Amino acid sequence: MASMAPEIPSSILIVGSGVFGLSTAWALCNNPQFKDTSITLVDRQPFPTPDGSSIDTSRIIRPDYAAAPYTRLASISQQRWRTDFAPEHYHQTGLCVTASGPEQRYVSESLANVQALGVDNVEVLGTAEDIRKACGLEGKGDEGCGSTGYVNWSSGWANAEGAMGWLREKVERLNRVNFVVGTVKKLIIDNNTNTVSGARLSDSSELTADLTLLAAGAWTSALIDLRGICKATGQALCYMPISPSEEATLSQRPTILNLSTGLFMIPPSQRLLKIARHGYGYVNPTTIPHPESPDPNDTITVSLPFTHVDDPSQAVPREGQRECREFLASIHPSLSTPSRPFTKSKICWYTDTRDGDFLISYHPKYKGLFVATGGSGHAFKFLPVIGESILECIMGRTPEDFKGRWEWPAERAPEELWKGDGSRGGPVGMVLSEETAKEQMATSKL
């Protein structure tokens, strides 16, 4: 029996104005099927969200994936970046993906997928020396840079905040979306009919809609129970000011991403060099009232973001700053002198899933609720296209190659069994409060 396509909702409430939420708002405005649908987009912060995952100096734009469906979608998205989607914010300076351990498997699968796409400006790098040469690195050996890898000169990076601002302006100009600044405290759930009819804000006002689309990034776990499905992990980013001539030189080089340590350096922009870690991250276990329970005494413990907005003095814990520093020292020792410290660091939150796949799905229990999250540290590049894909899923047409990846998992899996997508390196099992406490202990001993 053919399954019936869902009805077009007369009103949609989008919670979260990041990549998933804003891109969906844009796709809704452009899709004639939704021409009569009223669209409201609520975010807890005025745009641009200072601690949102989608707002930063730079994000890598690559089709370099071990999983072929993402290679396919990323290459479509990248074509948009090159042509009609914020092209002034896109820079095609290449990406060098390396490893020196088990993560080499991800590198070779990704290389095969990129080659299958027909990308011809890919250089295989068989030694650390080859990597150093391709990326214009200083230093010696495979310390920092990895021992094997490849460079895809067709990959690049985008100014994330610039591109999000570009899209936001486009959406605003269409005058279709009602933008609201407010914090969603709880979804409006009818526990008798298992229906969601909107959201209640922290000022007790309500936003109602036929369909609520939850795209609150790493905060989504505060609004529905995602235990065993998604968790927030904090990632380290460190910034160092550089001179115009240093920027001119480094900005022509490829991004270097060492999957075995997770450490990477994107070409600098706005006179800032960014060193970051694509790793397992810090978790921040937090006990909150169960978001789906009418009983306020019912609680759950989940990892949630804790950011520089919550604590303006927040910095990356000492171990993260040390790793970023050692990486810089190994690839550009001349920049890593004691007189040039990182002047800023921040923790940015991934919404990790068990296998690195996004979660783009109706909620299996609640009518009127759709979830678009689980960016797993790699969703930014899809900004031009993910909203269209989300609409396809809303209409019951999940792309064939993402079936079984984006849908709500049949079972919740204990976090210790999560395999990830094979792209993560570096330390595992770190808890943010413990790492911060180590730093405070070290300072008190000085």
Ligand SMILES: Cc1cc2nc3c(=O)[nH]c(=O)nc-3n(C[C@H](O)[C@H](O)[C@H](O)COP(=O)(O)OP(=O)(O)OC[C@H]3O[C@@H](n4cnc5c(N)ncnc54)[C@H](O)[C@@H]3O)c2cc1C
């Ligand atoms: C350090 C770092 C590096 C990354 N590097 C790359 C990269 O190189 N390439 C790449 O493709 N991807 C990268 N990513 C991943 C990508 O940036 C994210 O997957 C993507 O931005 C996630 O978008 P989002 O919409 O899920 O979340 P967000 O951008 O965080 O948006 C969620 C929004 O929801 C709002 N919100 C939360 N709770 C509430 C509430 N209760 N009420 C109202 N609003 C609420 C927040 O304020 C926020 O604006 C990186 C991510 C990080 C953190």
